[in-house]
Amino acid sequence: MIARASQLFLPTLRDDPADAEAVSHKLLVRGGFIRQVAGGLWTFMPLGWRVHRKVEQIVREELDAFGSQEMLMPVLTPAELWEATGRISIPELFRLKDRAGRDYVLPLTHEETVAFHGREIQSYKDLPQIWYHFQTKDRDEPRPRGGLLRLREFIMKDAYSFDRDEAGLDQSFRKHSVAYARIFERCGIEAHEVAAESGMMGGSGSRDFLAPSGSGENTLVTCENGDYAADLEIALGRPSPPDFPEELAEPQAVETPGQRTIEGVSQFLGIDPRATAKAMPVVADGRLVLALVRGDDRLNEMKLLEALGEDFRPAEQEEIRQAFGASGGSIGPVGASAEVIADEALREGQYVVGANRDDVHLRGVQAGRDYEPRFADLREIREGDACPECGGHLHLQVAIEVGHIFKLETQYSAPLGATFLDEDGSEKVLVMGSYGIGPARIMAAAVEQNHDEQGIVWPRSITPYDVHVVALPGVEEQAAAAAQELDAAGADVLLDDRDQRAGEKFADADLIGCPLRVTVGKKTLDDGAVDVRDRESGEEGRVPIGELRGVV
């Protein structure tokens, strides 16, 4: 088909929107793909919707390929279903009433509804079943952000599997994992499958698909040797070993006037910051606890929370002075009148720590000898940590979660009474899995991963149009002829027939980012050939109009 730019609703912007941070946010708005209606609520304009539908179609094909069945479940959902599973109390859930006062919810996902339908499955002979739909999800997000990165309303492809048992679930899970890898590859984005937290979905296992990106809410940890990938929140990594100074038979006090930071202390003493330890005093349940991590590490508060088993807050100046007799920058574990929890990295070796006297530190302090800590994993994984598989360097990247798959087991089918009769005549609860993909996030990831200074560089598979034909003044007929040639070859063509200057049209073409640009201009009048330019490489060549179908 041929779309004429002169008639399209395609408002491109010269400047970045003032409230945009993420590249995908800026470029999708500037390119006329999306517009914001309110916080977290976005309209897909004609071009944006074309991309969304192309992503959907790829997802659809890959799911259908292994026997998944597309259907459509309603958004408006009776609250009873959510009361049954207890998810009615999730804060993000939108609730509403009809005129008769009946309660409804706008689903976060459709587990309840799909389990409701699962009740119609009677026999093991009907299993397995895999159902999916593309449907609107609403979430009362506390903080939408980044254009399409976190929305309050969005379309999700959510799929659900029903199996007889664990083994069946494993297979359904595996099939999705394989299909997802194909989907992301076909969409032209890099995504890594990693172990993930199950969050509110519950269940026995879940895996994330993370697409590295300039902006995102997750952090992907990968090994340089390609044998390890994980979400930062659960990643394992070993700190690089410190250059320890000479061992000491016992701790030795040294004056460190004015040195309150790890940087300052290690520079002043001329030692590796990795051979120091820093102490974070916190108050949990009214008692003081000293959390100890290596000087170059950061304390992961989630991990400390887990280690403590209860909520905590940072200790205040006054509490610190009272308990340690020194201020925050000079405290340490030796002789401290508080419980000490030390990071695993501090098990071996001698470290420099605060002496609990202002402007004094202790050299050669050794866990187990000079103080008795409880050890726990407290440190945040960092760039350059050693891979738990091979010891290679770990690399951290900001990433977008583009897909997430869960083993739900019977968490939803049991409360909703979705059972079947097994081969032996016994009634069993259906074993479920759920599998989500966000097409809008794939769009965002595709832009994050494929753009340059001028604009978007769409992967061919999800581009709004295959070819962007720029018609320059005086050769309108030849431009239309070129567009028709391309159309005849099966390409979707955007024909820029607007009454604009060449520079403006070129700039818009670069911004919008179709893979091929065909320029029809003066030279065309001479020899009947047009300029064909590859958006990604910038390579340009002349092709006779009659031979254009060969380029697509």
Added chain:
RNA sequence: CGGGACGUAGCGCAGCCUGGUUAGCGCGCCUGCUUUGGGAGCAGGAGGCCGGCGGUUCGAAUCCGCCCGUCCCGACCA
């Protein structure tokens, strides 16, 4: 929900601190002429409850209070 920033024309911004007549600039938009292979030039023009409400004042875009909205960091997050 905690911290921060912002809200003035379709978009990007100045003006506000130090109140004072018709509220400015760039881009875009409309009309005409000239231009036309990388965001043209000239001339003319349209477009604003200065986020909302209340207060102070002779007078408020400007000062004060409350509210709403948007973005960023954190918390949270399928």
